[in-house]
Amino acid sequence: xxxxxxxxxxxxxxxxxxxxxxxxxxxxxxxxxxxxxxxxxxxxxxxxxxxxxxxxxxxxxxxxxxxxxxxxxxxxxxxxxxxxxxxxxxxxxxxxxxxxxxxxxxxxx
Amino acid sequence: xxxxxxxxxxxxxxxxxxxxxxxxxxxxxxxxxxxxxxxxxxxxxxxxxxxxxxxxxxxxxxxxxxxxxxxxxxxxxxxxxxxxxxxxxxxxxxxxxxxxxxxxxxxxxxxxxxxxx
Numbered sequence: 001x002x003x004x005x006x007x008x009x010x011x012x013x014x015x016x017x018x019x020x021x022x023x024x025x026x027x028x029x030x031x032x033x034x035x036x037x038x039x040x041x042x043x044x045x046x047x048x049x050x051x052x053x054x055x056x057x058x059x060x061x062x063x064x065x066x067x068x069x070x071x072x073x074x075x076x077x078x079x080x081x082x083x084x085x086x087x088x089x090x091x092x093x094x095x096x097x098x099x100x101x102x103x104x105x106x107x108x109x
Numbered sequence: 110x111x112x113x114x115x116x117x118x119x120x121x122x123x124x125x126x127x128x129x130x131x132x133x134x135x136x137x138x139x140x141x142x143x144x145x146x147x148x149x150x151x152x153x154x155x156x157x158x159x160x161x162x163x164x165x166x167x168x169x170x171x172x173x174x175x176x177x178x179x180x181x182x183x184x185x186x187x188x189x190x191x192x193x194x195x196x197x198x199x200x201x202x203x204x205x206x207x208x209x210x211x212x213x214x215x216x217x218x219x220x221x222x223x224x225x226x
Contacts, residue, residue, distance in 0.1 A: 008150060036217075043113075043202050043217035044153070088152065095141070095206075097215065099152040 003027050006089055006100030014108050019076040023089035023100045026070065030091040030098075033065050035074045038086045038102065047087075048074070079107045111137045111207045115218035122193055123226055130188045130221045132159075132203030138183035139205035143215065144176075147200040159186040159203075193225045 006023045013019055021035075032051050036044035048063040050056045056063045064073040072091075076083055086102040112135040122128050132142055140161045145153040157167045157178055165178035177189040186205075190197055200222050204215040 004152075006152075041200075041220065041222065043115075043204075043219045045217065046214070095158075096155060097143075097153075099154075101150070101152040 003098050004089065004091060004100045007103055008101045010104040010106055012106040012108055013079060015079060015081060017079050017107075019074075019079050019083070019105060019107075021074040021076075021087050021089070021103050021105070023072050024070055025072070025091055027091070027093065027098075028067075028070065029093045032092045033063070033072050034090040034092070034097070035061075035063055036088040036090060036099075038088060040086075044088055081107045081109050083107050111135075111205075111216045113203065113205050113216045113218040115201075115203060115221050117221060118219060119222040119224075121224045121226065124194050125192055127189055127191045128193055128223060130190070130201055130203075130223075132186045132188070132205070132218055134184045134205045134216075137205075137207050139186075139207075140183060142180065142186040142203055142205045144178065144186075144188050145202045145204065147202060147220075153202060156188075159188075161186075190223065193223070195225045198223055198225045 004025050034049040035047045038044040053067045060077045062075040084107045086104050088102040089100040090097045114133045116131045142159040144156045147153045156171045157165045159165045159178045159180040161180040167173045180186045202220040204217045206215045
């Protein structure tokens with residue numbers, strides 16, 4: 001079993017819809033949970049991070065962590081065509097980051 | 110936020126040649142930098158940790174003699190792919206944590222696409 005599992009998609013939703021992206025993990029020692037956005041042929045950029053169970057909101061983005069279920073989610077409200085990208089979940093223990101495969105998201109105008 | 114640059118952004122080379130990729134932190138010092146490799150539709154896989162003033166540490170399965178890493182200064186790390194082969198074609202990305210060194214504040218470079226013919 002891989003440490004981090006993420007459905008690669010692609011996921012296509014109409015503009016304005018709520019997007020839900022998810023990852024599961026197996027290593028209970030992970031301390032930090034992050035979401036990165038990566039545009040084609042670019043490096044990833046950090047969207048959100050958290051280190052505790054619960055919700056964290058930043059504008060249209062909400063990150064959710066459930067450590068008991070080893071499950072994290074990213075919600076995007078009022079999705080825009082500019083949100084079209086690959087979203088990678090990532091987790092860390094110490095100084096190493098383990099990435100999910102990434103979910104390709106297409107927001108249809 | 111902090112900026113990390115990579116050079117070149119893309120490179121095409123013949124099989125058997127060596128290719129050097131540079132990673133620079135532009136407005137902060139980085140005693141540690143990380144090198145990742147990303148194959149199409151795959152996740153970023155950590156290859157090695159570059160440490161200024163000491164040897165790099167490699168992840169299991171990564172050949173240290175093939176992927177030479179030199180952390181020449183507090184703002185520059187280089188990755189040299191020696192005797193490159195078509196299977197080394199990939200997207201190579203570096204990252205560096207800023208002065209706070211909290212892992213979630215790593216800044217990623219734009220990546221270098223390597224194609225080996």
